[in-house]
Amino acid sequence: MSEQNITVLPADRWAGLKQNWKSDIVSGFILFLIALPLSLGIAMASGMPPMAGIIGAMIGGLFVSQISGSFVTINGPAAGLIVVLLSSVDRLGGGSQGYHATLAAIVISGVLLFVMGLLKAGELGKFFPASVVHGMLASIGIVIMLKQFPVMLGVAPPSKEPIELFLKLPFTIVHANPEIAAIGVMSMLILIGLTFVKGGFLRKIPAPIIVVLAACGLGFVFHITTKHSYAFAGQSFDINPLKCLVQVPTNMATAFTGPDFKAITMDGFWLSVLSITLVQGIETVLSCSAVDKLDPYKRHANLSKDLSAVGLGSAISGMIGGLPMIAEIVRSTANITNGAKTRWSNFFHGFFIFVFVLLAASMINSIPLSSLAALLVFTGYRLASPKVFRDTHAIGWEQSLLFNITIVVTLATDLLVGVGAGVAVKFLLHILRGVRINQLFKANAVLEEQGADTMILRINEAAIFSNYLSLKKHLAKIPPGKKVVIDLGSATFIDHTVMEHLHDFARDQANSGGSVEYRGLELHQSVTKHPTASRKHVVAG
Numbered sequence: 236m237s238e239q240n241i242t243v244l245p246a247d248r249w250a251g252l253k254q255n256w257k258s259d260i261v262s263g264f265i266l267f268l269i270a271l272p273l274s275l276g277i278a279m280a281s282g283m284p285p286m287a288g289i290i291g292a293m294i295g296g297l298f299v300s301q302i303s304g305s306f307v308t309i310n311g312p313a314a315g316l317i318v319v320l321l322s323s324v325d326r327l328g329g330g331s332q333g334y335h336a337t338l339a340a341i342v343i344s345g346v347l348l349f350v351m352g353l354l355k356a357g358e359l360g361k362f363f364p365a366s367v368v369h370g371m372l373a374s375i376g377i378v379i380m381l382k383q384f385p386v387m388l389g390v391a392p393p394s395k396e397p398i399e400l401f402l403k404l405p406f407t408i409v410h411a412n413p414e415i416a417a418i419g420v421m422s423m424l425i426l427i428g429l430t431f432v433k434g435g436f437l438r439k440i441p442a443p444i445i446v447v448l449a450a451c452g453l454g455f456v457f458h459i460t461t462k463h464s465y466a467f468a469g470q471s472f473d474i475n476p477l478k479c480l481v482q483v484p485t486n487m488a489t490a491f492t493g494p495d496f497k498a499i500t501m502d503g504f505w506l507s508v509l510s511i512t513l514v515q516g517i518e519t520v521l522s523c524s525a526v527d528k529l530d531p532y533k534r535h536a537n538l539s540k541d542l543s544a545v546g547l548g549s550a551i552s553g554m555i556g557g558l559p560m561i562a563e564i565v566r567s568t569a570n571i572t573n574g575a576k577t578r579w580s581n582f583f584h585g586f587f588i589f590v591f592v593l594l595a596a597s598m599i600n601s602i603p604l605s606s607l608a609a610l611l612v613f614t615g616y617r618l619a620s621p622k623v624f625r626d627t628h629a630i631g632w633e634q635s636l637l638f639n640i641t642i643v644v645t646l647a648t649d650l651l652v653g654v655g656a657g658v659a660v661k662f663l664l665h666i667l668r669g670v671r672i673n674q675l676f677k678a679n680a681v682l683e684e685q686g687a688d689t690m691i692l693r694i695n696e697a698a699i700f701s702n703y704l705s706l707k708k709h710l711a712k713i714p715p716g717k718k719v720v721i722d723l724g725s726a727t728f729i730d731h732t733v734m735e736h737l738h739d740f741a742r743d744q745a746n747s748g749g750s751v752e753y754r755g756l757e758l759h760q761s762v763t764k765h766p767t768a769s770r771k772h773v774v775a776g
Contacts, residue, residue, distance in 0.1 A: 248301075251577040262575035263296075263583025265441060266566055270311055271588055272443040273566075273614075275481055275599065276607030277312045278558055280383055282324035283334050285599070286483050286490040288312045289592055290557025291549075296585015299548035299560065300578045304357075304540025307575050308526045309566040309584065310548065312558040314614045315518045316511070318378045319650055320558070323507035325395060327498055336498030338553045340507040343499075345550030345559060347512050348519075352543025358707065360520025360538070364700045365732045366627060366634040367657035368517060370641025374653060375514075376618025377646065379611055386608035387423070389415025389479065397646045414457040415479055415605045421453060422446045422609035441569075443610055450606030454480070459603055481602045487593055492556040510651055515561050519545050522562040528739075529571050533746045565614075631762035631769060634731055637661055661700065668728055668771065670697040678706040682713070689718045695725040700732035710740055715747030724755025727772045734767040 252259070270292050278288030295310035303310065320337060327336035351359070381400040385392045389412030393403045400407075429442045437445070461480050484490045498504050523536040541562060549559035570580055592599070619642075628635040637657050645653025662675070679695040690713050698706055713719055721737065723729065741751035759770035 248578065252579050255576040256579065258574045258576055259580040260583050262570050262573040262580040264587055265573050266309060266570055266580065266584035267587035267591070268444045269441045269566060269569060270309075270584060271591065271599075272447045272602065272607055272610060273314075274312050274558075274588075275483075275602065276611050277314060277317060279481070279604065279607065280314075280317045280379065280386075280611055281320035281558065282329075283320065283337070283558065284483075284490075284556070285481050286592075287334075287556055287558045289483070289588060290490070290555060291552045291560050293585045293589050293592075294548050294552040294557060295560040296581050296583070296588065298551065298585075299544050300581035300585065302540075302547070303544040303562075303578065303581075304537030305523050305526065305562065306532075306534050306536065306578055307530060307567060307570050307580065308523055308536065308541070308562045309570050309581050310545060310560045311563055311566065311585075313518065313561045313563045314379055314611060314618070315372065315375050315514055315561065316559060317382075317611070318375050319507070319510040319514050321382070322649060323503075323511065326503040326507060327501055332495070335492070335495035336501060336504065337507060338492075338494035338556060339496045339498045340504060340511055341553030341559045342494050342496075342550045344508050344511040344515065345546045345548070345553060347508070348516055348546025349543045349550065350546075351516070352539045352541070352546060355539045357520055357538030357540070357542045358704060360517045361524075361707070361732075361736065362701065362704060363517060363654070364637060364658065364661045364730075365735055366630070366637040367641050367654060367661065368521065369623065369627060370638040370657055371514075371517070371645065371650065371654050373619040373623055373638070374642040374645035374650070376615040377642065379615030380619070383608040383611045383615065387416070387419035387605050387612055388412065389419070389605055414459065415603070418450050418453050418457070418459070418603045419605035419609045422450050422606040423613060425449060426609065426613045446606050446610060447602055450603045451601050454601065454603045479604055481599050481604060481607070483592070483596055483599050485596045485600075487596065490556065494553055506651070510649070511559060513651065513654070515545065515549065515559055516542060518561045522564040522567065524739075525564050526562070526567045526571070528742070529568060531571070532576075535743075629763060630731055630765045630767060633664060633762065633769060665697070665699055665728070665730070670699060670728060675699070675701050676705075678702040680706050680709050682709040685720075689720065691720045691722055693722040693725065694729070697728045698726055698733045699728070699730040703733050703736060706733065707736070713744075715744065716749045717744070718749055719744055719751045720754055721751060722754045723770075724758060726755070726759070728770070729759065730769045731767055734769065738767055 274288035274292040275285045278285050292311040299310040323337040323340055324333035327333045378397050381397050382392060385407045388407060390407050390410050392400060393406055394400050425446050426442055432438050459479055461478060519542055520538050523538055523541050527535050545560055545562065552558060552560065627638045637660060640660055641653050641657035644656040674697045678698050681693045683691045685691050692709055744751050758772055760773040761768045761770045
């Protein structure tokens with residue numbers, strides 16, 4: 236590893252600002268261009284006012300950036316929260332009542348995450364099987380696509396249930412508003428086309444901004460209004476009328492509102508709290524871990540501190556009418572790509588959003604909703620693209636089974652039931668493989684020192700997702716830069732989740748100047764040739 240990766244950045248935040256403010260401001264401005272339309276779209280897709288997304292993005296940038304445990308992670312509203320928020324709004328009364336009741340659920344969920352972070356629960360996100368988590372994200376992507384596709388075509392969604400929305404796709408297409416649909420389809424074609432652009436001027440402009448500018452231009456040509464009908468053969472048509480333009484208050488002071496804590500006694504309220512907490516917590520931990528892998532300076536986020544920061548930020552956002560937030564992987568990746576070096580890029584992105592809404596809110600009201608819906612359909616596709624299914628299947632049939640069960644059950648019921656079903660099937664498969672009950676939650680592992688520079692971690696019996704946290708305690712005791720031997724000769728079974736974590740540990744050790752050697756791995760049979768596929772001991776020795 237190069238010396239630059241170790242010493243360039245000062246630890247003190249103010250020294251970091253002084254040294255890197257130019258690059259962080261540039262990245263923050265680009266992120267503002269990306270986050271503004273996405274935050275608007277996410278809020279409206281969640282059944283909340285568009286300003287709720289703006290408020291969440293501002294709090295994530297201005298406040299959470301200064302107390303988080305990460306360095307270049309961007310906090311704000313994310314597509315992964317759409318499904319649970321929309322379900323909560325519908326469950327708690329719909330409309331304004333459901334919105335204010337859901338704000339109360341957001342506040343309580345945020346407080347729970349804040350406390351969990353203080354209790355060092357950041358690592359709990361790694362308890363869930365990897366394929367179940369990927370199935371959860373893919374199911375969220377599918378639901379987003381199904382719910383936003385009608386909006387993209389200018390049609391009020393004919394149902395609230397994902398399966399019914401799928402069955403009514405022909406109805407949606409037949410009843411599309413041609414002019415609104417033209418904007419939505421054009422927006423989608425731009426997003427698809429830009430994926431093939433590898434360089435040049437267009438590549439430097441954030442795709443959401445190109446989409447929004449083109450959509451506003453076409454909206455002007457079509458004379459799009461808030462309620463837009465279309466004319467054909469001299470007749471005016473207004474089938475399944477839908478709001479067609481974003482509507483935000485031009486006076487920011489009127490955008491703030493508070494939660495309705497009376498909703499605590501409503502049926503389904505605590506289910507909303509649990510759903511928001513689960514998705515917010517898991518996505519934050521996973522995203523922070525993923526950003527660590529991308530950080531060119533090889534820094535590691537304090538996951539528990541980040542969980543507390545996101546929780547506190549969400550509670551504050553909910554108190555004034557905003558969406559909850561997570562550590563968002565796509566914007567964080569863009570942050571790194573655009574040269575950000577410290578947490579100040581996150582702050583600047585929130586600051587630019589605040590200034591724009593304060594001074595130019597009326598410009599937002601010319602954005603066609605169909606263009607924002609296209610952005611979300613495209614985001615949903617990335618979460619559930621065929622490549623995601625192929626990559627999961629390549630790891631092994633078991634991972635593909637868990638992945639698809641989580642998706643099917645989620646689409647048929649809801650997110651919590653889907654995740655619960657995936658975890659339950661994973662436990663059942665492990666028990667059928669011979670994993671004993673007393674091995675489910677505690678790994679049998681021993682850490683030994685061998686000389687001054689080498690440590691041996693002997694893993695005995697089963698190492699699976701549900702006992703990984705006890706295994707991780709041993710890994711956490713290994714200093715960076717050491718030579719590590721992971722002895723799997725006595726391990727009876729290692730599942731995909733543990734193999735994935737061990738590979739991440741090996742990468743981190745290599746980045747710190749150390750190394751990891753596996754012993755006994757040849758005694759195990761892997762279901763596929765994938766390096767993180769699950770493995771079962773088949774040879775005595």
